[in-house]
Amino acid sequence: MSDTAAGVDELVDKAELVTQKSAAINEWIMHHVSDSPAWHPLPFLEVPLPGWMSNHVLMLLIGAGLLVLVFKVLCRYQPGRAPRGWTNLVEVLVKFVRDDICVATLGEEDGRKMAPLFLTFFFFIATLNLMGLVPLFSTATGNIGVTAALAIVTFCFMVFGAIYMNGPIAFAKGFVPSGIPWPILIIIVPLEVLGVAIKCVALTIRLFANMFAGHIVVFSLLGLMVTFGAAALPAVVMALAIDLLEIFIALLQAYIFTLLSAMFIGQMYHPAH
Amino acid sequence: MADNAHSKPPAPHELQGHVEQPHGVASPIDVSPQMVLWTWIVFGLLVVVLYKIAWKPILAALDQREKDIQDTIDNAEQVRAELAGIGQLRSETIAEADEKSRSILDAARQGAQEQARVIETKAREDAQIIQENASRDIETARGKAEATLKRESGDWAVELAGKILGENLDNAKNRNLTDRLVEEL
Numbered sequence: 001m002s003d004t005a006a007g008v009d010e011l012v013d014k015a016e017l018v019t020q021k022s023a024a025i026n027e028w029i030m031h032h033v034s035d036s037p038a039w040h041p042l043p044f045l046e047v048p049l050p051g052w053m054s055n056h057v058l059m060l061l062i063g064a065g066l067l068v069l070v071f072k073v074l075c076r077y078q079p080g081r082a083p084r085g086w087t088n089l090v091e092v093l094v095k096f097v098r099d100d101i102c103v104a105t106l107g108e109e110d111g112r113k114m115a116p117l118f119l120t121f122f123f124f125i126a127t128l129n130l131m132g133l134v135p136l137f138s139t140a141t142g143n144i145g146v147t148a149a150l151a152i153v154t155f156c157f158m159v160f161g162a163i164y165m166n167g168p169i170a171f172a173k174g175f176v177p178s179g180i181p182w183p184i185l186i187i188i189v190p191l192e193v194l195g196v197a198i199k200c201v202a203l204t205i206r207l208f209a210n211m212f213a214g215h216i217v218v219f220s221l222l223g224l225m226v227t228f229g230a231a232a233l234p235a236v237v238m239a240l241a242i243d244l245l246e247i248f249i250a251l252l253q254a255y256i257f258t259l260l261s262a263m264f265i266g267q268m269y270h271p272a273h
Numbered sequence: 274m275a276d277n278a279h280s281k282p283p284a285p286h287e288l289q290g291h292v293e294q295p296h297g298v299a300s301p302i303d304v305s306p307q308m309v310l311w312t313w314i315v316f317g318l319l320v321v322v323l324y325k326i327a328w329k330p331i332l333a334a335l336d337q338r339e340k341d342i343q344d345t346i347d348n349a350e351q352v353r354a355e356l357a358g359i360g361q362l363r364s365e366t367i368a369e370a371d372e373k374s375r376s377i378l379d380a381a382r383q384g385a386q387e388q389a390r391v392i393e394t395k396a397r398e399d400a401q402i403i404q405e406n407a408s409r410d411i412e413t414a415r416g417k418a419e420a421t422l423k424r425e426s427g428d429w430a431v432e433l434a435g436k437i438l439g440e441n442l443d444n445a446k447n448r449n450l451t452d453r454l455v456e457e458l
Binding site: 030033035054056057060061067068071072075077083090091094098112115116117119120123124142143144145146148149150152153212 | 301302303304305306307308309310311312313315316318319320322323324326327328329330331332334335
């Protein structure tokens with residue numbers, strides 16, 4: 001009987017240990033994916049940042065700097081010569097965003113006019129997303145403040161851009177679907193008005209959650225190694241697979257954010273749809 | 274370690290603590306105004322800077338290239354039409370030259386035939402004249418020869434007769450006689 005008691009005690013100890021480790025890992029993960037006042041480029045290396053800056057702000061700045069550097073240094077046009085290498089790659093993406101996102105959702109004229117905004121959306125978000133997969137950096141788009149700020153930009157174009165384009169009366173009429181009896185309009189109109197905000201909240205959360213969750217999955221799989229030791233070695237392979245998937249998701253989410261922004265703005269610009 | 278483990282039965286509290294407050298780290302779904310502001314600043318600057326250094330030149334280059342390709346296609350069409358025109362012109366020119374050379378040849382042949390005919394006619398005429406002259410000359414010579422023979426033979430006959438008769442007849446009488454003899458002969 002006392003043997004059994006001892007066995008149970010041992011089991012409880014083990015369980016307790018696992019719980020503690022899990023708690024530690026949980027804390028470590030949350031710490032890793034959250035914003036912090038210091039930059040951790042490498043394990044055991046902490047670069048303190050000034051008070052007005054945080055890790056994710058630094059990532060925003062580095063991402064923007066990288067983009068400027070890439071476009072300034074690597075994209076070159078020499079007169080009389082076909083563009084090569086990097087310039088071609090960028091051109092493919094630029095043409096894709098302009099033709100298949102902007103022009104497709106906003107029409108020829110508005111699409112071309114607003115292409116720079118969506119190009120910046122796409123390249124900035126893609127850069128920030130991909131930076132999260134590079135060991136030195138962390139994911140600024142895994143911060144809901146960043147994605148909210150970007151979605152608010154879309155919101156401003158949906159509201160103020162549409163008012164500017166169509167005038168306030170046509171803008172207001174856009175919320176009243178035609179051919180619907182008035183009692184139903186009492187329900188529909190508030191929903192339509194709320195819809196504008198809801199769309200932007202969805203944009204915010206979609207990008208944030210994808211980036212945030214992706215990293216949590218990778219870290220959790222690696223955390224299994226801490227909890228269970230070598231027995232969890234296959235988890236590393238899975239983590240690698242998820243990491244590769246993350247590369248795809250990083251680009252996909254940048255595309256989705258840009259496409260949906262363009263679609264939402266296009267719907268407000270041309271309310272006939 | 275075991276002590277620690279045993280002193281932890283109030284698990285719900287502990288668990289709650291972990292979920293709500295992961296040790297001083299802010300909740301991930303708190304929107305920090307500072308972060309929003311920073312994002313706007315960086316994004317706004319990035320739109321302006323990238324527009325200047327990237328979007329404007331790249332989009333301009335893309336548009337320019339599209340235009341160039343369209344121009345090249347149009348130009349090729351035009352060149353093809355021009356070439357077709359040139360081809361037609363060439364065959365027309367060749368046909369014309371052919372026609373002209375043929376007419377020149379025909380004219381030359383006709384001229385040569387005409388000339389040959391003229392030469393032939395003239396040669397024939399000349400030959401006829403020569404023949405006629407020759408005939409006339411022969412005729413004249415024969416007449417002369419006949420006359421000479423007549424006279425000679427008359428003289429010979431007179432001489433012969435004189436010799437026979439031994440007497441010379443009067444010349445005028447003689448001649449009349451001779452003529453009459455010849456006529457009779």
